Every structure is written in structure tokens, then in C-alpha cells.
Amino acid sequence: MTKKIKIALVGNPNSGKSSVFNALTGLNQKVANFPGVTVEKKIGYTSLRDKFGNTVDAEIIDLPGTYSLYPKSPEERIPFQLLCDPQNEAHPDLTIVVADGANLKRNLFLCSQLVDLKIPVILVINMMDIVRFKKININFEKLSERLGVPIVAMNARKLEGLKELKLAIVQPFNPPVNDFIDIRVFAPEVVDTIRQTVNVKSNYNAFLVANNLDLISNFEIPEFKKEKIRAVCAQYEFNGQQMQAKETLERYRVISTIMQEFISSPENPIQKSPSFRIDNILTHRFWGYFIFLAVLFLVFQAIFAWAIYPMDLIDSAFAWLSEQVQSSLPPGLINDLLVDGILAGLNGIVVFVPQIALLFFFVAVLEDTGYMSRVSFLMDQLMRKFGLNGKSLIPLMSGVACAVPAIMSTRTISNWKERLITIMVTPLMSCSARLPVYTLLIALIIPSDYIYGVNLQGLVLMLMYLIGFVAALLAAWVMKHIINSKEKSYFVMELPTYRIPRWSTIGIHIAEKVKVFLFEAGKVIVSVSIILWFLSSFGPSDSFERIEEKYMSETYTRSMPKEEIDRQIQSEKLENSYAGRLGHIIEPIIKPLGYDWKIGIALITSFAAREVFVGTMSTIYSVGDEASTKMTVKEKMRNEIDPETGGPKYTFAVGISLMLFYAFAMQCISTVAIVFRETRKIKYPLIQILYMSGMAYIASLIAYQLLK
Amino acid sequence: MFKMILNKEMGTTIRLLSELKKGQKGLIDSFTDYELSLKLLEMGCIPGEMIEVIRIAPLGDPIAISVAGYMLSLRKAEAATVRIKTN
Numbered sequence: 001m002t003k004k005i006k007i008a009l010v011g012n013p014n015s016g017k018s019s020v021f022n023a024l025t026g027l028n029q030k031v032a033n034f035p036g037v038t039v040e041k042k043i044g045y046t047s048l049r050d051k052f053g054n055t056v057d058a059e060i061i062d063l064p065g066t067y068s069l070y071p072k073s074p075e076e077r078i079p080f081q082l083l084c085d086p087q088n089e090a091h092p093d094l095t096i097v098v099a100d101g102a103n104l105k106r107n108l109f110l111c112s113q114l115v116d117l118k119i120p121v122i123l124v125i126n127m128m129d130i131v132r133f134k135k136i137n138i139n140f141e142k143l144s145e146r147l148g149v150p151i152v153a154m155n156a157r158k159l160e161g162l163k164e165l166k167l168a169i170v171q172p173f174n175p176p177v178n179d180f181i182d183i184r185v186f187a188p189e190v191v192d193t194i195r196q197t198v199n200v201k202s203n204y205n206a207f208l209v210a211n212n213l214d215l216i217s218n219f220e221i222p223e224f225k226k227e228k229i230r231a232v233c234a235q236y237e238f239n240g241q242q243m244q245a246k247e248t249l250e251r252y253r254v255i256s257t258i259m260q261e262f263i264s265s266p267e268n269p270i271q272k273s274p275s276f277r278i279d280n281i282l283t284h285r286f287w288g289y290f291i292f293l294a295v296l297f298l299v300f301q302a303i304f305a306w307a308i309y310p311m312d313l314i315d316s317a318f319a320w321l322s323e324q325v326q327s328s329l330p331p332g333l334i335n336d337l338l339v340d341g342i343l344a345g346l347n348g349i350v351v352f353v354p355q356i357a358l359l360f361f362f363v364a365v366l367e368d369t370g371y372m373s374r375v376s377f378l379m380d381q382l383m384r385k386f387g388l389n390g391k392s393l394i395p396l397m398s399g400v401a402c403a404v405p406a407i408m409s410t411r412t413i414s415n416w417k418e419r420l421i422t423i424m425v426t427p428l429m430s431c432s433a434r435l436p437v438y439t440l441l442i443a444l445i446i447p448s449d450y451i452y453g454v455n456l457q458g459l460v461l462m463l464m465y466l467i468g469f470v471a472a473l474l475a476a477w478v479m480k481h482i483i484n485s486k487e488k489s490y491f492v493m494e495l496p497t498y499r500i501p502r503w504s505t506i507g508i509h510i511a512e513k514v515k516v517f518l519f520e521a522g523k524v525i526v527s528v529s530i531i532l533w534f535l536s537s538f539g540p541s542d543s544f545e546r547i548e549e550k551y552m553s554e555t556y557t558r559s560m561p562k563e564e565i566d567r568q569i570q571s572e573k574l575e576n577s578y579a580g581r582l583g584h585i586i587e588p589i590i591k592p593l594g595y596d597w598k599i600g601i602a603l604i605t606s607f608a609a610r611e612v613f614v615g616t617m618s619t620i621y622s623v624g625d626e627a628s629t630k631m632t633v634k635e636k637m638r639n640e641i642d643p644e645t646g647g648p649k650y651t652f653a654v655g656i657s658l659m660l661f662y663a664f665a666m667q668c669i670s671t672v673a674i675v676f677r678e679t680r681k682i683k684y685p686l687i688q689i690l691y692m693s694g695m696a697y698i699a700s701l702i703a704y705q706l707l708k
Numbered sequence: 709m710f711k712m713i714l715n716k717e718m719g720t721t722i723r724l725l726s727e728l729k730k731g732q733k734g735l736i737d738s739f740t741d742y743e744l745s746l747k748l749l750e751m752g753c754i755p756g757e758m759i760e761v762i763r764i765a766p767l768g769d770p771i772a773i774s775v776a777g778y779m780l781s782l783r784k785a786e787a788a789t790v791r792i793k794t795n
Contacts, residue, residue: 067750067751068750070746070750072747102777103776103777103778105752105776105777106751106752106776106778109750109752241742241743241746244746245742245745245746245749248746248749248750248754249749249754249755252749252752252754265777268777270760270762270774270777270778270779271762275779276762276779279763283763283765283766284766285766288766289766373781376781377765377770377772377781378765378766378767380765380769380770380783381765381767381768381769381770382767490744490747490782490786491770491781491782491783491786492744492747492748492751492780492781492782492786493780493781493782494751494778494779494780494781495772495778495779495780495781496778496779497778
């Protein structure tokens with residue numbers, strides 16, 4: 001016989017909850033989002049066997065870490081809604097409360113709330129290695145008796161106690177019998193009325209419903225019952241905040257007596273702990289920043305320099321694959337769609353994987369060791385002036401390599417407003433896709449001279465990076481004043497004990513992030529890349545056939561080699577494609593910036609990725625006399641004549657204007673896709689496109705008009 | 709000019725947590741911000757609990773305190789809502 005049970009994993013942040021989750025489920029887990037919010041929902045499965053040989057299939061949901069059942073953020077709302085609404089489809093049959101054994105006083109608080117909810121509870125006292133190190137003595141038997149729940153001692157990182165936990169899960173479980181505190185005395189009438197009105201399992205559950213009336217709209221109870229609850233709360237002047245304070249004090253009063261009775265611990269002054277000593281260096285006024293800079297530099301190096309090798313490998317693998325497809329299928333529409341649309345799109349997604357994996361390796365290590373909260377501690381004073389969090393620096397710096405993994409890594413920021421601002425401004429950091437555009441344009445307009453021993457071209461390149469960074473900070477500062485947030489922003493944050501990173505957890509974390517990117521952002525990227533392929537390879541009516549016919553005529557076949565004709569056909573096709581037409585259409589709009597329709601086409605195709613600018617330019621400038629075939633893109637662009645002035649097209653003014661445009665404009669469909677996935681609202685990527693493109697337009701306009 | 713309130717009967721001084729220097733300790737007396745106090749309460753900052761300022765961030769803000777056996781960091785503005793009884 002198979003039994004199916006639903007288990008919820010609950011615990012304080014830093015209690016090692018995810019270690020317990022990973023120990024129980026291994027790789028058998030999936031990540032989704034809770035409906036309507038950007039909170040990750042992790043579900044894992046495990047199959048256990050009870051002592052009669054029956055199979056028990058457990059579905060385990062890993063709830064976001066929380067200090068209590070009182071929700072203060074969208075993240076903490078999830079445990080509340082799941083646990084306090086018996087009608088919720090994910091309402092568990094059993095909860096496993098994970099508590100940090102070295103920090104029991106605070107961890108027992110949440111546990112005591114769950115005991116009073118009367119959902120069956122198993123208490124895992126985790127981090128037994130630290131408990132032993134600190135010589136804390138816990139009387140498990142008596143504590144279990146007092147709380148009325150089974151207790152399992154674990155060191156989940158080393159899988160110690162896993163067998164016992166699995167055994168405890170398959171035991172028949174019952175809701176705790178005794179109340180931890182008598183909650184009814186605080187508001188007897190309200191509690192009684194709610195219990196008569198809706199189906200809740202305990203007085204405490206009723207009390208919580210009264211205390212979070214604004215959240216009960218999510219419960220599946222009819223409106224007239226809600227009205228009744230509101231009425232009774234109003235009648236007896238139920239003051240939620242006061243009640244919560246009373247409850248908290250009462251719980252801690254009982255916990256204090258429990259701590260005295262069942263737990264003995266020698267004096268462990270924090271100043272003597274290894275973590276405190278490590279902090280003496282890591283949060284030192286000089287070494288602290290020095291080490292943080294070094295960490296940033298390392299992360300930067302990894303995603304900028306090291307990721308190149310696997311990325312090149314992926315590119316050449318796709319190039320090989322494209323060649324195979326191209327040569328094995330008959331030429332034509334399907335072939336083109338496969339190669340230039342779908343394979344190119346897939347390539348554009350898979351190529352991000354090395355950067356994502358590397359960045360998340362570092363982010364996971366920094367989080368898992370406890371260092372990330374020190375980064376907040378060090379940088380908060382600086383960053384909050386711009387509406388950002390100390391932790392925003394990691395995504396911002398990663399944005400220099402690529403905004404896509406950078407935006408995914410903002411999940412470490414728990415405050416929604418700070419996280420949103422970080423997401424909104426990260427794409428302003430000069431990413432590596434802008435580099436080919438910058439280098440091409442700089443080579444065109446900036447002489448390779450030296451001033452005081454400094455290479456001018458290098459100086460301008462550095463300036464471009466600086467402009468991106470300053471623009472990001474300024475945009476953040478503006479948004480800090482614009483974005484309204486109902487959520488009150490508190491910094492109050494635990495500085496957890498330093499721990500050695502758990503490599504398996506980190507591996508699982510990386511795999512998760514890569515999967516999410518490939519399958520969720522990937523869908524959008526492939527679709528858009530197919531659309532872009534269509535726009536640039538089809539033209540209205542029979543314009544393409546006419547181009548081919550034109551070059552079939554003897555005038556061309558006799559005077560030009562085959563490759564040259566092909567190049568010219570391609571170039572002319574691009575000009576006459578939908579993208580080319582669009583370039584012509586937007587010409588009046590971009591003319592004040594100093595651009596013509598050719599640049600217009602490049603701006604449009606750059607939406608796939610900014611570096612496409614270079615490729616598009618070289619295709620467009622393929623048209624010309626025979627001598628031009630031997631020239632590089634740079635030389636072709638240099639020779640381009642402005643028909644109005646008779647001088648070169650790519651003047652200093654045009655170059656600067658173009659570089660500024662690429663610095664600010666949101667021209668990256670992968671970023672748009674990931675912002676959508678991370679914010680769950682189409683509104684945010686749209687605002688981002690608008691504000692960034694607006695900034696780009698204005699900056700380029702001013703630059704061109706001043707410099708021309 | 710510290711905002712010191714002398715409590716004559718007890719012989720103790722009430723000060724704000726934000727005014728304590730590194731290494732100074734005291735017992736939590738009360739809170740001046742109700743909403744924030746709920747957050748602090750559930751994290752173990754209970755009136756009567758001993759806390760000590762163990763670190764101040766190099767830029768002067770935030771600060772780190774030890775409470776209930778662990779390290780908690782909070783901004784100075786937040787610490788200014790906590791009244792501390794010191795000797």
C-alpha cells in the first residue's frame with residue numbers, strides 16, 4: 001500500500017533548512033514560482049518505507065525562511081498562507097521545523113507557533129556540530145516531552161541524523177495535544193467566533209486569522225463569513241499589533257523557562273567565537289573593503305575572462321551544427337529557418353550558461369558561507385543613498401560581463417524595492433556585448449595617440465564603462481524617489497555564523513538557475529530571435545526575387561566574381577527586407593542623432609544582441625566596388641561619405657552619439673526576458689525599455705547636436 | 709549632549725541603543741517604534757534581555773549587536789528606537 005503525504009519544511013533563515021531539504025530529496029526537486037509573487041517554490045520528492053514495508057511517498061515543500069508566522073514581506077506571506085489556511089491546496093499533513101541548535105532560544109519561537117497551530121510537527125535540531133563545539137547540552141527527551149513533538153538531532157550538512165529523520169516521518173503522526181501558550185485568553189470572543197465561523201484547527205490559527213485580516217482574502221472562505229470575522233474584531237477592538245506583541249512576549253517567557261530547564265550552555269561570549277574573529281578582518285575598515293574588492297575582482301574575472309573559453313566552445317559547437325544542418329538539408333526556407341532562426345536563437349541562449357553557472361557558483365559560496373550579509377553590513381551606508389542594498393554591488397559588477405546572470409542574482413536582496421531598483425539599473429552597466437561596438441567605434445573616431453603616456457583609445461573605453469556605472473547610480477537614485485513601496489524597509493538582519501560552503505548544495509543551486517534560465521527565459525529569446533530572422537530575411541512582395549534577377553543578368557555575372565555577387569545580393573536583400581524598410585521608416589526619428597537608415601537597421605537587429613551591430617554593419621557595407629571586398633568593416637565605415645556634407649559619415653559627433661546610444665539603450669532581448677521572469681510583470685521590462693531608450697535618445701541627441 | 713534620562717530610583721540610565729559605543733552593553737528597556745519593535749521582539753530582542761554593541765560598520769552605520777547568543781545588525785536609525793538601561 002502506498003501512502004502519500006505532504007510535508008512543509010519551515011525554519012528561520014540560516015537554520016540549515018535547505019541542507020535538510022537537499023538531504024531528504026537530493027536531485028529530485030523542482031523549482032517554480034508561487035502564484036502571483038516572485039518567491040521561489042521548491043518542491044522535492046522522496047519515497048520512504050515504514051516498518052511494515054509500506055511505501056510512503058512524501059512531497060516536501062521548502063518554505064521561505066522566516067522568523068515567525070507574522071508576514072512582513074511577500075516571502076513570509078507564503079508560510080502564513082500555506083500553514084494557516086487548511087483549505088489551501090498545499091496545506092501540509094506534517095511540518096518539519098528546522099531549528100539552529102546553537103541558537104535555540106530564537107528558533108524555538110517559530111517552533112512554538114507551529115505547535116499551537118496543531119499541525120503535526122517534527123522538530124529537527126540542526127547544526128549539532130556547532131552545538132557540540134559550544135558544549136551546549138540539550139535534554140532532547142525532556143524537551144520533546146515538554147513541546148509534545150518528536151525531536152531529531154541533525155547535522156544536515158554531513159547527513160548526520162538523516163536516517164532518524166526519515167524514520168520519524170514514517171511514524172504515525174498526530175497534532176500536538178498541549179498548547180504551548182494559552183492564546184485564547186488574549187481575545188476569547190474573537191477566537192471563539194472565528195472557530196465557529198471557519199474551519200481552522202486551533203485557537204491559535206483563529207487568532208492568526210484575526211491578526212491578518214487583510215490577508216484572509218486569499219483564503220477560500222465566502223465573503224459573508226469574512227464580514228462576520230471583521231465585525232467581531234471591530235466589536236471587541238482587536239488590536240493586531242498589540243496582540244502580536246503580547247503573544248511574542250508570552251512565548252519568549254515560556255521559552256526562557258524551557259531554556260533553563262532543559263538546555264545548559266557554558267558562557268559563549270560572541271567575542272570569543274571564531275566568526276567574530278573572522279569578522280575582525282572581513283569587516284575591518286581597510287581589509288574589509290580590500291577583501292571585498294578582491295572578491296568582486298575575482299567574480300568579474302571569472303565571468304569576463306574565464307567564461308570565454310566554454311562560451312567559445314559553445315559557439316563553435318553551434319557553428320559546426322549549423323554547418324551540418326545547412327549542408328545536409330536542401331537549401332531553402334526550412335534550412336534558413338533552422339540555421340538562422342532557431343539554431344542561432346538556441347546558440348544565443350546556451351552561450352549564457354557558462355556565465356550563469358560561474359556567477360552563481362560565487363554567489364552561492366558567498367551566501368552559504370555567511371559572507372554576503374557582511375557585504376551588506378560594509379556597504380549599506382553607501383548604497384542606501386541610491387536606494388540600493390549593499391548586496392546590489394554583486395549584480396552591478398556582474399552586469400559588466402552580462403546583465404542576464406546579474407539580474408538573476410538579485411534574489412539575494414530580500415527587500416523588494418531595493419531588488420527592483422537593482423534589476424532596473426543593472427542593464428546600464430556596460431556589458432561585454434557592448435565591447436565590440438565600442439572598440440569598433442573608438443577605432444573609427446579616436447586617434448591612437450598617447451597623452452601623458454596614456455593611450456587615448458583606452459581612456460575613452462574606460463570612460464564608457466564609467467558612464468555606464470554613473471548612469472546606473474543616478475537612475476537608482478531617481479527611482480528611489482519615484483517607486484512607492486508599501487513594504488516597510490528594515491535592515492535588521494542576522495549576521496550568521498561563518499560556515500564552510502556545502503558543495504553539493506551549491507551544485508544543486510547552479511543547476512537550478514541554469515535550468516530556470518534555459519527553459520523560462522529561453523522560450524522568449526528563441527521566439528524573438530525567430531521574429532528578427534524573419535524581419536531581416538524577408539521583404540515585402542517580390543522585392544527579393546527582383547534583386548536576385550537583377551544580379552543574374554549578364555552585366556553582373558560577367559564583370560564580377562561569384563562571391564562578390566552573393567555579397568551584394570545579401571546586402572541589397574537586407575536593405576529591402578522588413579528590417580531594412582524599418583530602418584528607412586525610423587530614419588527621420590534618428591536623423592537628429594546623426595544616424596542614417598543603415599545605422600537604423602543595425603539598431604533594430606541589435607535587439608537580438610548588441611554585438612550584432614558589427615555583423616550588420618559589415619553586411620550593409622558589402623555593397624560597393626571590387627576593392628571594397630578586401631576591406632574590413634572599420635575601413636568601409638571610414639570610407640563612407642555623408643551625401644549631405646560630402647565629408648566622412650562617421651565623424652567624431654556621430655561616433656560619440658552612437659556610443660552613448662549603445663551605452664544607455666535597452667537593446668537586449670535576453671535581458672528583457674529575464675527581467676520579465678524575475679519580476680513576473682510585463683510592466684517592469686516595458687518601463688525599463690522606455691526609460692533606457694529615452695535616456696539613450698536624449699544623450700545622443702545632445703551629444704550630436706553639440707559636437708557636430 | 710546625550711539624551712540621558714536619569715532613573716533616580718534604580719540608579720540606572722536610559723539611553724538609546726544608537727548612542728552606545730562599541731563594547732558597551734545594557735538591558736533592553738523599551739521601544740519607541742511599534743512596528744519595528746514587533747520585528748525585533750520576534751528576533752529575540754525582549755525587554756530585559758542583555759545586549760552589547762559588538763561592532764560598528766567602518767562607515768559608522770549600521771551597527772552589530774549581540775543578543776540571545778547571536779549577532780544582529782541594524783541601522784543606527786533603527787537602533788535609535790530601542791531604549792537601553794545601562795549602569
